[in-house]
Amino acid sequence: MGFLIPCPNCGLRSAYEFKFGGEVKNEPGHGAGLCEWRHYFYFNKNVAGVQEEWWYHYPCQTWVIVTRDTATNEVVGSPRLM
Numbered sequence: 001m002g003f004l005i006p007c008p009n010c011g012l013r014s015a016y017e018f019k020f021g022g023e024v025k026n027e028p029g030h031g032a033g034l035c036e037w038r039h040y041f042y043f044n045k046n047v048a049g050v051q052e053e054w055w056y057h058y059p060c061q062t063w064v065i066v067t068r069d070t071a072t073n074e075v076v077g078s079p080r081l082m
Contacts, residue, residue: 003073008081009060015073021054024065050076 003015023044028036045051048071055066064079 003075005055005057005064005066005075006079007057007060007062008064008079009062010057013057013059017058019056019058021056021063024052024054054082055079 004012005015005018007013025040025044028040050067050069052065052067054063056063063082065082066079067076068074069076
């Protein structure tokens with residue numbers, strides 16, 4: 001998993017400095033049932049292609065959303081700070 005992720009604060013950094021936080025998805029709304037929350041926490045699309053993902057950068061303690069091709073580990077576009 002040796003690829004580079006651009007950090008908005010620190011520039012281009014090794015993926016080893018980051019922790020993967022999962023794919024970006026919408027939280028169930030207020031009043032959602034147990035089934036909706038279960039799907040939110042435990043079911044992922046796991047696509048072989050481009051998806052938005054959460055990544056935590058340890059050195060600057062920042063969460064970023066990165067668009068990455070999961071088949072090639074190529075980062076597509078610029079990361080967004082969260």
